[in-house]
Amino acid sequence: MLARSGRGMPVDLEDWAIEPKWDGWRCLARIDGGAVRLTSRWRHDLTSLFSELADVSSEMAGRRLLLDGEVVALRPDGSQDFHALTRRSRSTDVRLAFMCFDLLHVDGHNLADESYEARREELERLRMTQGRWLTTPSLRNAAGAALYGYTLTNGWEGVVAKRLDSTYRPASRDGDWLKAKHPHARDLQVDRSTWTMRGRVEEPRIAY
Numbered sequence: 477m478l479a480r481s482g483r484g485m486p487v488d489l490e491d492w493a494i495e496p497k498w499d500g501w502r503c504l505a506r507i508d509g510g511a512v513r514l515t516s517r518w519r520h521d522l523t524s525l526f527s528e529l530a531d532v533s534s535e536m537a538g539r540r541l542l543l544d545g546e547v548v549a550l551r552p553d554g555s556q557d558f559h560a561l562t563r564r565s566r567s568t569d570v571r572l573a574f575m576c577f578d579l580l581h582v583d584g585h586n587l588a589d590e591s592y593e594a595r596r597e598e599l600e601r602l603r604m605t606q607g608r609w610l611t612t613p614s615l616r617n618a619a620g621a622a623l624y625g626y627t628l629t630n631g632w633e634g635v636v637a638k639r640l641d642s643t644y645r646p647a648s649r650d651g652d653w654l655k656a657k658h659p660h661a662r663d664l665q666v667d668r669s670t671w672t673m674r675g676r677v678e679e680p681r682i683a684y
Contacts, residue, residue, distance in 0.1 A: 491640055493592060494620030495612050497633040497655065498575050499558045500546035505529075505574055510537035514547070514574075522547075526561075528572045529608055536602060536609065542581035544644075545574050545612070555630075576604055577612040580644060588644040595644065624656065634658045 503522055506513045512530050514522040523530075526547050549560035549570045560570045579599040580588055587595050596614055604611045615623050624635050634657040642652035 489617045489620050492620065492637045493596070493614045493616055493640055494623050495577055495614050495636050495638065496623060496627055497636050497657070498546040498548050498612070499556045499633055500548035500575065501526075501561050502546050504580075505541070505543040505545065505576070507532055507536055507539065507541040507543070509540075526572060526574075528566075529574050532609060533604075533607070536604070539602075540581070540583050541579065541602075543574070543576045544578035544580060545576035548573055548575050556632075571608070573608045573610050575610050575612050577614075578644060590643065591640065592638050592642045592644075593640045628658050632658070 501516075501522070503514050503516050506515070510532060512523065512532060514526055514529065516522055529547070547561060549557045549566070549572055551557055551571075552569055557567075557570050560566050561572075566572065576599065579595050579602070580586070582598055587598060590598075599611060602611070613623065620635075620637075627633070627635055634655060637654045637656065639652045
């Protein structure tokens with residue numbers, strides 16, 4: 477198991493997927509008929525704040541989707557600039573993107589009771605691999621351990637380990653989602669203009 481202190485990795489990596497922990501703004505994205513609506517975990521509307529995300533691919537525009545992820549600001553070298561998210565006038569060398577890590581509804585079908593592995597399979601079918609809509613890496617076994625090392629070496633916040641058989645619930649995960657935060661990172665949750673310290677992974681309140 478992943479130590480709750482946030483240091484170390486899951487011992488049995490075969491049962492876990494390892495994702496990078498992004499330094500961004502957690503939100504839900506609803507896409508319906510090409511229209512995009514972004515809401516915070518407390519249901520504040522963030523759509524106008526991140527208007528750059530209004531355009532989606534033609535394939536996604538024809539779907540009805542509910543996505544969970546983080547809005548991130550990416551520099552050309554792949555590093556992140558959290559503070560650029562709150563600037564009304566953003567630098568041209570920063571690309572705003574929605575980094576998706578879960579798919580909760582697709583075309584009227586609720587996936588919340590499906591396993592992480594099944595939801596991930598559906599998510600990858602959306603082919604969000606370029607532009608402003610991206611799918612976060614999900615790695616296992618040696619590749620997951622390598623991701624942990626990469627995030628540590630390159631100054632990222634850490635990683636999140638998710639059990640492959642875990643369902644999605646809008647509450648604490650009871651150990652199904654565990655966070656390994658590197659010592660150099662501060663754990664902050666941002667909701668509009670309020671910053672609060674957070675000690676564990678939680679999901680937003682969801683409603684489609």
